[in-house]
Amino acid sequence: MDEEDAGGFAERCAQCSEVNWGLTDGGRFYCRTCHNVIERTREVVSTDVIPNARIQTISKGSRSQKKADEGWEWYVCEGFQLVLKQQAEALEALGVCPQMKDETLCNFWRRYLQKSQQAYCNRPAGETIKTLSVCDSSTDMDSEPEQSSLLHFLSVSESDGDLQTDCSYASSAGKASESTSVCSGSVDGSLYVRKNRKEKLRMSMPMTLSFCYMALLWLKEPMTLSELLRFVVEGHIPYFNAYQHFPEKMKLYGLDLRIFCVESWPVYEEVYNKMIELAAFLDLPRFPDITNNCFLHPDVLCMKYLMEANLPDELHNWTCRVVKKTSMGEADFLTLTPGNKSARKVKYDVLAAAVIVVVLKLLFLLDDHYEWLLSDFSSERKKNNKEGEGGPYFEFKKWYKVIKCTLDVEQKKLDEEKAKYLWKCEKPLFYSVKKKSKILRRRQMVENLQNQFGKLSGSVRPAERPNPSSFQLSWSEENTDGSCFHGHSLKGILQEKHGLLTAINTDYWLCTDELCNEKLCGHLAHYREEDFPKSYHFVLSLFSFLLRIQPSSIHEEVCVIEHKLFNKKLYKKPRYNRSLRK
């Protein structure tokens, strides 16, 4: 800390009247003579670390090098900032507009830093960094009981490996109540890991995805959350080993690993819920309206999923009808309003999938009997109608056969991918400098063995992941084997009634006669495979595969839609009983 840093501040000290200023670690001015600390802080703009000139670092002193080889002092939120930047760039490469990175995400992040008092604010007295916390569990720690000793956080958790060897190391470091970098590369790593019962959201790796999705949503980009997560898992968006692209001088070790090293696939529900929390935390206004021609609108998204599921285009009319009837196409319903706690939050992809499921139930009943009979009926009809107008009629049986085969193959591939997933990267992390050589040797051995057995298996691991694609399944009408059902007509299952085309099927079964109380069980409906028809389960599993979420999530949405659709019939009660309804 040179005198130059105090740069031109020539006021006399209040206590000793000297002009002899220096800067503390916290970036405050202090009088070197009498060690009086004043309120004035110094902001440093450092552009060499983060090229985006608009983002400023948090207020602190100049980067001081502790030792020659130890690198910079850096704060955890800087790390997250870098991660977000990498993710934004990856999204840009995938086709997202550059506005996302330069404006939206960046502003969200700054606002977050401000709200959580990590930057852009005055430090409280005492020069300690406020400990930040979350209300719920986060990252890889699944609902651990709360303890405040460092020792606890270094004990083995379900998702992390064996850290017991480092327990002794941690305990000797002692409780760090001020910002120390003893057990982590970052300055405030140890504090970050500690949990406190405060309302503020603590940043975590899954939350970076929440940030990204929030920005995408704000800009109404054509990428759903399930797509985003799929790209993450496929390696197109840095997440698992994002730290490996940190600058050389930003050393990561010790407790930083707990923060930045991810060892589980992101879960849709978690990322989504965090996003909602985040939006509320940042006091964001109502998001831009989701209108009819927006990608996330059910009408558009349904079309995409219908194509991907190899269903006839004509079904789109039906999905639009369902959306209209249940008023789910309204901008007020679809648009996210963080402040409005009572409004149910919409998961666009799940909603679209559920709408399609409902439409299939409307037309085919899906009770393990009717759809097959209807399929035969439809093929009979086609035979009778030999003029061949409008192309082939859609037959559930044929569709089922094609999709089942494809789904089995793809699901098998996905399962194998999960088993073969490589979590580690070339840049190994270590808990302490003492362990470094051991870890590096291990890494070397791992690479050797992988080479040896890789050659044996003859599989050369592709250097690049397969090209990112919005569609996981694609069907082409040029295929002569008739495996593409897009152009098929629904005439086989429709009949004319009073001049309108209606479904031949006149029955419907509800998935549940009563929705659960979300506050008590966490969901509005529960799903158990054995309780429902196999066709229904098949359709759910198809969309479950496409969206990479559990069938129960889609099932829940289906229940909600059904209740909206059949609202009048369900809640028709005689007047004198009205008071008994909750």
Added chain:
Amino acid sequence: MDALQVGSALQPALHLPFLPRHLYRAASSNERRLNFWRSKELCLNYIQDALLRKQWKRAAEFLTSYIESLEKDFSTEYMGPSEIIWRVGTEILCNHSPSNVREFNSFIEQMKTLGVKRYLKVCLEHAFHLLCNGRIDEAYQNLSLAESWRFGERTVTQDKEMKLIQAYRGLLDYYSWSNKKNILLEYEKDGFEDMSVEQEMHGFFRKAAVNLKEIIKIPGVWDLFVKSYVDLLEFYGDHQEAREVLTDYAYNSKFPANPNAHVYLYQFLKRHGAPKKSLISALKILHDIVPSHELMIDFNTMLQKSKKRKRRRLGLEVIFAVLDYAGWKKNVKAWSCLARQVKQIVISEKHLDWIKQEWNSRKDWWPAFHFSRYLAKSNWQENERLSYEKALVAGVLLGKDCKYFKYVSHHGCKAQVKKFRTLKKFVNKHSSAYLSISGL
């Protein structure tokens, strides 16, 4: 929609009041997120599946992913990723490219560095593998290297492993000694003398003897080691020690029951002209443990010749016991022993009660087992001698009217084989014996 049907709805799960909030939700096992260890678990399932189907390439493919878990394996678990990778990798390499020993060696060397506790075990198994591939020298080198390894305090398991390593090295020393001995004998035949070879031979003897002696002290099954050690002792003339070793190996109650021990002892005693008494006592135990042992024939022969009544009685017991086993059904030697003894008893007309005693427990099932009409036919067709001996026994035990005897003697006489006529006469003459035996 005209009708509204309600499908089977799942009611929310019942729960006890006052439970913590997070336990209200119905936990679904499917919803566990994919994390590092879970994906490695899945990987292991695929590896296991591929191994069982002998799909080595596929197993190698998945193993490549599984190997990552080494980076997180610093635990002291017994069957952790390190152990699994070692075992699975060995299996794949041995089966996929069995001839590529260099690959295998480099793999094993890496495995040795994976864990202090595992080092000796890996060395030992590596040595086995080399031996199986005929690489004796390499195996020897490995064992010597392992023997000289030191790392802090040794656990009980490691002590045992070290002893095994020393024992196997001793065995290989014996093998070298044996080679030298053969060379020396060759030289002697040709009239050469080579001091250096002899010295080497003695050197190997010393090294081998020390280790072999050590290992056979520990209760266990050390057949190969014992044999080698005894061989060494015999060559250098230390018969006393050899006898002690073998006796101890056979009779020490701490050692597991081992028929071979008694066989070795018997063979040694026979080699050195031990008195009949000790031979018999050695074989007696073998008879008790393994009544169907091949040495029982010799045993019976020895006992039959004896003057002592008890021994002859025992001989009869022994031979009957041997023929209780299916493996001896068609053995001519065994039947001829029994036939001889039975004939002798019948002729002497003494001790028919012996036969009666032995026959008592067998008369229910031996007829169907040995003397069925089908067997009569097949024995006659396959082996005349066999059918002769059996017919004699059948004639005495079951009388001249039994199926077996009638068939064989009829065909034998028809074929005009002289001895069958004698046989017929004999049985007819001594039909009273049958009556006596059958208790009539």
